[in-house]
Amino acid sequence: MKIIIQEFIAKFYQVIILILLAIILVLSIFGGVQTWRASSLKTDYQLLNAKYKTEVAEAKALTEQAKAEARTKEKEWSDKLLEVEKAHNAKMQEIIIDVNNAKSAVDGMSKQLDTATKRMSTASKETIIEYANTNSDVLKECIGQYQYVAEQADKHAADAKRLSDAWPK
Structure with a gap:
């Protein structure tokens, strides 16, 4: 009976060792898969981060370009407005001169009409x-x-x- 017990204990230890080896193997595979997943996630993160930084830099460049174009367009409009204002002011001066000349002519004609009206009684x-x-x-x-x-x-x-x-x- 002693032999049976010794054989049983030997078989029991063999099974325990095999189970432990199987657990170690499963844990090693699980650890390897997790390491691979972590490495893959890290690589994906680095790629996405680089892409994000590139897109941010492009957006900043486009923003600066748009700002520069807006400043140029604003300068053009400002220069055009200034030019138009100068032309308008010159035209207004011409109009004022013309109005003053017309007033002088009207005053002269009014005097002639007054003189003619006074002479009507003797005409x-x-x-x-x-x-x-x-x-x-x-x-x-x-x-x-x-x-x-x-x-x-x-x-x-x-x-x-x-x-x-x-x-x-």
Whole structure:
């Protein structure tokens, strides 16, 4: 019986050793797989991190390029606006000079009309008729000029509205 027990104990130890070897083998395989997965994840992380840094650098470069283009466009618009303002101011000076000249001419004509009106009481019938005809011709010319100026003002207003509506918002 002693032999049976010794054989049983020997077989028991063999089975225990085999089980321990199998556990060590499984743990070694599991450890190797985990090491491989960790290495793979680390490589993937490094690739994604490098890609992220590249994309961030590209985005910064594009942002700087857009800022530079915006500054250039703003400078162009500013220069154009300054040029237009100078031209507008020069035109306004011309208009002021023209208005002053027109006022002088109107003042001169007003004085002539006052003088003519004062002389009406002593004028002959033919002179009065000629004066009335001349006044009629002057009024017709004034009406024609008034219509022309009104037409030009309406065209200008339509052009200004078209430009305003077409201007980028």
